[in-house]
Amino acid sequence: MLYDNLSLGFATASTLANLGFCFIGVLLGTLIGVLPGIGPTATIAMLLPITFQIGDPTSALIMLAGIYYGAQYGGSTTAILINLPGESSSAVTAIDGYQMARKGRAGAALATAAIGSFIAGTVSTFLVALLAPPLTGIALQFGAAEYFSLMILGLISSIALASGSIVKALAMVVLGLLLGLVGTDIYSGTPRFNLGIREYSDGLNFVAVAVGVFGIAEILRNLEDEHERSVAVKKVSSLWPTREDWRRMAAPILRGTFLGSALGVLPGGGAILAAFASYTVEKRVSKNPGEFGKGAIEGVAGPESANNAGAQTSFIPLLTLGIPANPVMALMIGAMIIQGIVPGPNVATEQPALFWGIIASMWIGNVMLVVLNLPLVGLWVKLLTVPYYVLFPIIVGFCSIGIYSVNSNIFDLYSVAFFGFVGYVLVKLRCEPAPLLLGFVLGPLLEENLRRAMILSRGDFSTFVTRPISATLLILTVAVLVVVLLPSVRKKREEVFVDDE
Amino acid sequence: MVIDRANALCGAIFIAFGAYFGLNSLGMELGTPFRMGPGFFPLFLAGILIVLGLVIAIQAIRVEGDPIGSFPLRGMAFILPAPVIFALTLKGLGFVPSIFLTTLFASFASTRMRVPTALALAVVMTLFTTIVFVYGLNLPFRLFGPWLGQR
Numbered sequence: 096m097l098y099d100n101l102s103l104g105f106a107t108a109s110t111l112a113n114l115g116f117c118f119i120g121v122l123l124g125t126l127i128g129v130l131p132g133i134g135p136t137a138t139i140a141m142l143l144p145i146t147f148q149i150g151d152p153t154s155a156l157i158m159l160a161g162i163y164y165g166a167q168y169g170g171s172t173t174a175i176l177i178n179l180p181g182e183s184s185s186a187v188t189a190i191d192g193y194q195m196a197r198k199g200r201a202g203a204a205l206a207t208a209a210i211g212s213f214i215a216g217t218v219s220t221f222l223v224a225l226l227a228p229p230l231t232g233i234a235l236q237f238g239a240a241e242y243f244s245l246m247i248l249g250l251i252s253s254i255a256l257a258s259g260s261i262v263k264a265l266a267m268v269v270l271g272l273l274l275g276l277v278g279t280d281i282y283s284g285t286p287r288f289n290l291g292i293r294e295y296s297d298g299l300n301f302v303a304v305a306v307g308v309f310g311i312a313e314i315l316r317n318l319e320d321e322h323e324r325s326v327a328v329k330k331v332s333s334l335w336p337t338r339e340d341w342r343r344m345a346a347p348i349l350r351g352t353f354l355g356s357a358l359g360v361l362p363g364g365g366a367i368l369a370a371f372a373s374y375t376v377e378k379r380v381s382k383n384p385g386e387f388g389k390g391a392i393e394g395v396a397g398p399e400s401a402n403n404a405g406a407q408t409s410f411i412p413l414l415t416l417g418i419p420a421n422p423v424m425a426l427m428i429g430a431m432i433i434q435g436i437v438p439g440p441n442v443a444t445e446q447p448a449l450f451w452g453i454i455a456s457m458w459i460g461n462v463m464l465v466v467l468n469l470p471l472v473g474l475w476v477k478l479l480t481v482p483y484y485v486l487f488p489i490i491v492g493f494c495s496i497g498i499y500s501v502n503s504n505i506f507d508l509y510s511v512a513f514f515g516f517v518g519y520v521l522v523k524l525r526c527e528p529a530p531l532l533l534g535f536v537l538g539p540l541l542e543e544n545l546r547r548a549m550i551l552s553r554g555d556f557s558t559f560v561t562r563p564i565s566a567t568l569l570i571l572t573v574a575v576l577v578v579v580l581l582p583s584v585r586k587k588r589e590e591v592f593v594d595d596e
Numbered sequence: 597m598v599i600d601r602a603n604a605l606c607g608a609i610f611i612a613f614g615a616y617f618g619l620n621s622l623g624m625e626l627g628t629p630f631r632m633g634p635g636f637f638p639l640f641l642a643g644i645l646i647v648l649g650l651v652i653a654i655q656a657i658r659v660e661g662d663p664i665g666s667f668p669l670r671g672m673a674f675i676l677p678a679p680v681i682f683a684l685t686l687k688g689l690g691f692v693p694s695i696f697l698t699t700l701f702a703s704f705a706s707t708r709m710r711v712p713t714a715l716a717l718a719v720v721m722t723l724f725t726t727i728v729f730v731y732g733l734n735l736p737f738r739l740f741g742p743w744l745g746q747r
Contacts, residue, residue: 266610266645269645273642276637276641280633280634285634318668318670487706488699491675495683495695500729503736505687508680515676515679516676520609524605524606545632545637546632546637556629
């Protein structure tokens with residue numbers, strides 16, 4: 096069964112066109128991941144509109160997935176070479192990777208990151224293939240009440256994994272949910288919260304919200320203080336790790352892979368947590384923990400594997416339940432909806448080629464990344480020297496074209512400016528943008544399932560606790576909240592995220 | 597008394613959003629839990645948002661936090677209007693002049709940008725996007741619009 100599915104997947108993913116899209120995605124992702132100042136979420140948000148021009152949804156999603164892990168890879172390259180993590184999950188890589196680079200071992204660090212990511216990617220792709228069908232089976236039994244509870248669990252977990260104040264993260268989720276409701280009420284057709292503007296009656300364009308909150312806000316943050324980036328390494332030589340390196344990286348890669356695979360499934364950015372957790376574990380089991388922070392190869396191998404594995408397994412909740420585990424997955428949901436696919440457990444049965452094609456393309460994409468990244472490191476290093484002030488006008492231009500082309504709606508461009516401003520101010524006030532975007536995507540789904548569940552139960556709120564699966568999910572939610580609010584965990588959490596800043 | 601200005605402002609923003617959504621929801625049919633109207637769920641959420649905003653604002657009184665820091669006013673003045681410029685000129689001027697102006701305008705967000713560089717950048721960007729989006733991806737843009745006498 097698994098074999099049949101995987102072979103269907105590989106047959107789909109290895110058509111010439113799809114290989115091409117996967118390649119373009121991976122290349123674009125790496126390119127933009129390497130360019131400083133924009134992380135994977137902003138990258139995908141910006142490139143999303145381009146993928147709409149591709150007619151076939153499978154190809155479009157394969158390309159998007161490629162952009163996602165391409166950007167992850169690119170992010171670790173900048174983390175190692177200029178100590179500037181492209182995204183928070185490679186912040187950990189920067190700690191020891193940059194030190195290795197300063198000691199003239201940039202090549203080995205980059206190779207370790209690539210090899211670790213590849214092994215992690217391979218194992219976790221297999222895990223996705225293995226776990227997705229049974230989970231889909233469970234999900235097919237979900238009714239409206241279960242979906243509602245599941246989304247609540249997802250939203251609350253995303254708060255637990257966000258850095259900073261829990262109350263603020265919660266407020267960001269609620270604000271996101273409310274913004275998601277802008278448009279027209281599906282049951283009664285009543286226009287809601289659209290300021291009387293007819294162009295917003297289909298709701299706020301989520302690409303505009305995502306680009307504003309992540310892309311524009313990030314540009315503004317980079318403009319706060321413009322300083323020269325110093326590239327520690329002008330030339331990378333001796334990519335191949337030594338025998339000693341191989342011996343030292345093996346165990347951390349395996350531990351990182353399993354840690355990452357497990358944590359990646361959690362909603363709310365498991366990849367980041369996975370990287371931090373792996374670093375902590377490696378430091379603890381190491382015979383000489385003093386070496387960490389001064390260029391320990393284990394400190395690169397573990398977290399890099401963990402974050403890649405986490406990135407991969409975060410597709411599990413998306414593909415099986417239609418619930419995003421992180422903002423990038425929220426963007427994928429948006430992409431699916433625009434392509435006319437309803438995300439959820441039915442995708443696997445109704446569109447097996449798409450479902451398994453995406454899974455297989457993940458592995459193919461990982462192979463491409465290893466082949467692509469190591470030989471091209473010289474080119475990436477050159478790219479790092481592109482000054483930022485040249486980059487952001489280009490980014491703004493592309494964003495404008497991209498957002499307009501989603502719906503040909505002029506008003507979406509006003510939304511970008513507005514959400515760029517609001518997003519930036521909120522980030523300045525130490526609020527995380529990720530929960531807002533998750534809330535925004537889930538808002539309409541949450542309301543719809545709530546209303547449907549209430550109609551089915553004839554207005555009885557106890558339906559959420561009397562149905563066993565729903566009750567279990569809600570108990571988990573409460574458990575997550577309690578754990579996060581425990582004083583000891585709170586303290587630990589603050590410590591973990593201190594490095595993140 | 598110490599006030600954490602970041603948190604005070606943050607709380608105020610959330611309360612303001614909550615008030616906007618809440619008041620609008622009240623103007624709509626609320627319905628019953630059995631058959632919820634369009635205002636039911638948003639009103640509930642708006643209530644939560646206001647409460648959370650209050651909590652954040654109250655916390656601001658007790659602890660002193662880091663200062664908010666300066667805002668990149670120049671950056672904001674040139675980045676945020678750029679998409680709006682694109683929006684306002686696209687239909688009238690057409691794609692080519694519109695993307696040129698948008699990129700050129702955004703360029704000046706950085707103090708390091710010099711006029712010749714900005715012009716060169718805008719020209720290259722215009723050429724590239726015209727080739728990729730209009731000719732390559734066949735997006736339905738008009739190259740030049742009615743304001744320039746094109747029909």
